[in-house]
Amino acid sequence: MKQDQKKLDLKKLFVLLRSMFMLSACTFGGGFVIVSLMKKKFVEELQWLEEDEMLDVTAITQSAPGPLPVNASVIIGYKMFGFVGSLAAVLGTILPPMIIISLISLCYDQFRTNPVIAIALQVMRAGVAAVIADVVINLAGNVLKTRRTLYIAMMVTAFFATCVLGISAMVVILCCLAIGLLDLAWSLHKTKAKGKECA
Numbered sequence: 001m002k003q004d005q006k007k008l009d010l011k012k013l014f015v016l017l018r019s020m021f022m023l024s025a026c027t028f029g030g031g032f033v034i035v036s037l038m039k040k041k042f043v044e045e046l047q048w049l050e051e052d053e054m055l056d057v058t059a060i061t062q063s064a065p066g067p068l069p070v071n072a073s074v075i076i077g078y079k080m081f082g083f084v085g086s087l088a089a090v091l092g093t094i095l096p097p098m099i100i101i102s103l104i105s106l107c108y109d110q111f112r113t114n115p116v117i118a119i120a121l122q123v124m125r126a127g128v129a130a131v132i133a134d135v136v137i138n139l140a141g142n143v144l145k146t147r148r149t150l151y152i153a154m155m156v157t158a159f160f161a162t163c164v165l166g167i168s169a170m171v172v173i174l175c176c177l178a179i180g181l182l183d184l185a186w187s188l189h190k191t192k193a194k195g196k197e198c199a
Helices: 002-025 031-045 051-063 068-106 108-113 115-145 149-163 169-198
Strands: none
Touching: 002 031, 002 068, 031 051, 031 068, 031 115, 051 068, 051 115, 051 169, 068 108, 115 149, 149 169
């Protein structure tokens, strides 16, 4: 029984490595694109994560320093298989760009001046824009589902601050983090107050 379970775990670990490798190899346009693909893979297809968990992963990875895909890989891998899962997920994520960029660097001048590649990269921008729009719509929908006025107001304010006022995304994220901590502290205070009243 233990051997069967171990084989099943190793099989899932390989699925995690392969999935991260394929997602990373087919991702163009930055971190938010791979987050959308991770959601489809691990939430909708494999059903390893809940949608709320994926939303939390996105928030944490965006707030933490470092590349977003790698951060997300660490969290998802650790949640599934602990430290070994994190290593497998990160390995799957970093191998494709490392291999591709290494090959491109060998013939960079020819690659940069090739008109076919230039056109292909321009065409890919349209697909990237669509995927990023899909991520934004899904994340905004999840915030609206909470039905909390504070969260919705923060989302609208953050959008206005970054798109209209040109405030740095890092400043906006840190402000949202501070507001979230204050909201948590207030909720805990109210819970303790109610507990004292009941006692």
